[in-house]
Amino acid sequence: MSEDKDTFMGVPRDTIDWKPTIDYEKCDYCMECFDFCPxxxxxxxxxxxxxxxxxxxxxxxxxxxxxSKTCGPDALxxxxxxxxxxxxxxxxxxxxxxx
Amino acid sequence: MSDKYAVLPCNGLxxxxxxxxxxxxxxxxEGTQNEMICPVFYRVADARYDKIAKxxxxxxxxxxxxxxxxxxxxxxxxxxxRKMTVTEEAQKRGVTLPTDTxxxxxxxxxxxxxxxxxxxxxETAVPEQMVQAVEFPAPAEYLIHKKDKFIFRVPTEGFYFSxxxxxLQVVGNRARIGITDFMQQSLSDIMFFTPPPVGVELEQFxxxxxxxxxxxxxxxxxxxxxxxxxxxxELLTAPERINENPYEQxxxxxxxxxxxxxxxxxxxxxxxxxxxxxxxxxxxxxxxQKG
Ligand code: SF4
Ligand code: SF4
Numbered sequence: 001m002s003e004d005k006d007t008f009m010g011v012p013r014d015t016i017d018w019k020p021t022i023d024y025e026k027c028d029y030c031m032e033c034f035d036f037c038p039x040x041x042x043x044x045x046x047x048x049x050x051x052x053x054x055x056x057x058x059x060x061x062x063x064x065x066x067x068s069k070t071c072g073p074d075a076l077x078x079x080x081x082x083x084x085x086x087x088x089x090x091x092x093x094x095x096x097x098x099x
Numbered sequence: 100m101s102d103k104y105a106v107l108p109c110n111g112l113x114x115x116x117x118x119x120x121x122x123x124x125x126x127x128x129e130g131t132q133n134e135m136i137c138p139v140f141y142r143v144a145d146a147r148y149d150k151i152a153k154x155x156x157x158x159x160x161x162x163x164x165x166x167x168x169x170x171x172x173x174x175x176x177x178x179x180x181r182k183m184t185v186t187e188e189a190q191k192r193g194v195t196l197p198t199d200t201x202x203x204x205x206x207x208x209x210x211x212x213x214x215x216x217x218x219x220x221x222e223t224a225v226p227e228q229m230v231q232a233v234e235f236p237a238p239a240e241y242l243i244h245k246k247d248k249f250i251f252r253v254p255t256e257g258f259y260f261s262x263x264x265x266x267l268q269v270v271g272n273r274a275r276i277g278i279t280d281f282m283q284q285s286l287s288d289i290m291f292f293t294p295p296p297v298g299v300e301l302e303q304f305x306x307x308x309x310x311x312x313x314x315x316x317x318x319x320x321x322x323x324x325x326x327x328x329x330x331x332x333e334l335l336t337a338p339e340r341i342n343e344n345p346y347e348q349x350x351x352x353x354x355x356x357x358x359x360x361x362x363x364x365x366x367x368x369x370x371x372x373x374x375x376x377x378x379x380x381x382x383x384x385x386x387x388q389k390g
Contacts, residue, residue, distance in 0.1 A: 008262060009365050032165065036315065038383055063263050063304055069316035072114075072165035074186065085304045092364075 008062045011091040018084055019057035020067060024050065026075035033067035033076060041067075062088075103132040104180070104219075105151045108160040109168035110138050115196045116162035116185040118203060119211050123160050123185075126215035133158075138171055145175070156180035158218055166316075172290060173313020178338070179291040181218060188214055233273045237347050242369055246380050252280045253369050253376065254346055260372035261322040264379075265307075266346065267366065269359065273328070275350045276307060278319060281376050283345045285383065286312040292338040294330035295352055301325060303362050307352055310341060323362045325354030 006013045020033070020041065029051045034042040043055035054060075062084070068076040108124035111117020128135045134155070136148045152175065159182035161168045172179055189196050194210050203211070238254030245251075253260070259267040264282035268275045283289070291311040301307055307321035308330070330352045334340055341349035367375065 030165070061263070063320045065318060066315055069164055069318075070166075072163040074164060081304050081306075082302060085302075089365075 006058075009088055009092070011088055011095065013058050013062075015091050016062055016084060016088060017079055018062045019054055019060045020065075020076045020078060022052060022054060023075045023077065026073040027052065027071075028073055028075075030072065032070040032072070036070045037067045103134070103155050105136055105148075105155040105157045106133050106160070107136045107138060107141075107152070107157060107168050107172060109162050109166075109171075111162045111165075111167060113201070114162055115198070115201055115203070115207065116189070118162075118201050119185045119196075119207055120160040120162050120168070122203060122208065122211040123183075123215050123218075126211060127158065127218060138168060141171065141175070149175070152177050158182070160185070160214075162186065166311075169291070169311060170313055173288065176288070177290065179311075180336075182291060183214055183218065185210075185214070188217075233270050233353075235268055235270055235275050235350070242373055244373060244377055244380065249284060249380070251284065251376060251380065252346075253373055255369050258346070258369065259322065259363070259366040260369070261320060261366060262375060263320040263322075265319055265322050267322045268346075268350075269356070272356050272359070274323065274325065274354050274356055274359070276319065276322060276352050276354065277345055277350045278310065278317065278341060279372075279376075280345050281379065282317065283342050283349070286310065286314055286317055287342075288312055289338045289341050292334040292341070292351075294332075294334070295319075295321075295327050297327050297330055299327050300357070301327065301354070303358070303365070310338065310351075319351060321354075322366055323354065323356060324358045325356045327352050328355050329353040 008016055034044060034052060039059040039061065041054060041056050041060045043053055045051050045053060063081060065078050106124045106127045108120035109117055110121050124135050127133050134151050136152060141148050157172065157177055157180050159168045159172055159179050161182065161184045163184065163186045169179065169182060189210060192210065194206060240255045241252040242255055243250060243252055257268055260279065264279045266277050266279050289310050289312050293309050295301065295308040301321045301324060303321065303324045305321050307319040309316055309318045331350050
């Protein structure tokens with residue numbers, strides 16, 4: 001069970017760079033994204049100047065960008081899908097040629 | 100083209116984009132039979148607008164990604180005929196909106212006028228390619244997962260799935276794509292559908308349109324590469340087909356496959372998708388209890 005949690009399309013999740021990045025210049029801490037995402041990617045830091053962080057980037061569902069659509073000030077960005085999918089395919093090829 | 104629309108702006112007062120929705124709504128209503136819905140009053144008094152909103156095609160004008168007007172439409176169980184978001188349109192047209200004032204200058208008014216025109220433009224003709232060349236058989240059988248009162252179905256034959264909850268049904272070198280029963284239920288009532296453009300060549304994992312419910316916007320992530328040869332235009336007026344029947348009438352687009360043999364490796368069969376689905380259902384359930 002824990003094994004498939006850590007892979008995406010057959011490659012280890014931690015080799016895939018997919019997560020939201022918060023632009024703190026734009027973020028107004030409305031917490032819509034925090035409330036929306038069911039995967040505990042975001043965490044609140046109530047008593048700190050930066051009140052929201054991407055605490056669990058590996059929980060983020062690869063290619064999902066759903067929370068960014070809840071963000072009024074457009075403060076959430078993601079890596080390029082094309083590059084990430086290329087990388088995943090390369091990782092898979094490398095893995096299969098090692099078998 | 101209908102001769103009367105209901106117009107619902109978000110009327111967000113504390114942002115320029117929100118202020119602009121009011122301007123757009125006024126432009127849409129002036130000198131026409133269209134009727135404006137005040138989002139503030141609608142929240143407290145259903146009766147005032149319910150008839151207008153239910154009997155006429157609804158135009159929704161959101162200021163920003165918070166989608167207050169769309170969410171309100173969702174809460175009231177309305178179907179959206181057409182919608183636009185000011186910040187998105189501004190971005191598309193290379194207009195930077197001011198952050199230091201709420202007053203609209205000529206530049207913003209010009210954008211409002213352009214958006215209002217766009218709203219009432221003739222509907223784009225149904226693409227020729229709608230003529231179906233291929234028959235896609237209905238799923239013969241489903242694998243079922245039950246959790247509390249929820250039942251999630253996954254077709255057993257002829258379908259592939261992605262970890263992003265999209266399905267693919269392949270017949271020859273054509274395929275249909277859509278969203279799975281699990282995702283359809285997570286979104287709940289779908290009220291708006293944006294199809295991918297017909298004719299466009301999509302790479303695997305590119306965005307292939309999106310669907311929107313009161314809860315969220317879901318981007319369809321295309322499970323394979325291919326050229327979009329048709330879209331399900333019925334969903335433009337009846338997006339609820341996706342809720343009713345996600346694997347048949349709720350199909351989203353038809354593709355001509357370009358690299359399927361290679362890409363197949365990245366897709367899941369019914370059994371593997373079922374495993375992922377169960378995990379997602381459990382996680383979702385746990386979160387709900389916590390929340
Ligand atoms: S992209 Fe999806 S999974 Fe990732 S943080 Fe946002 S909502 Fe959560
Ligand atoms: S939705 Fe956007 S503005 Fe709101 S807390 Fe998240 S990143 Fe910040």
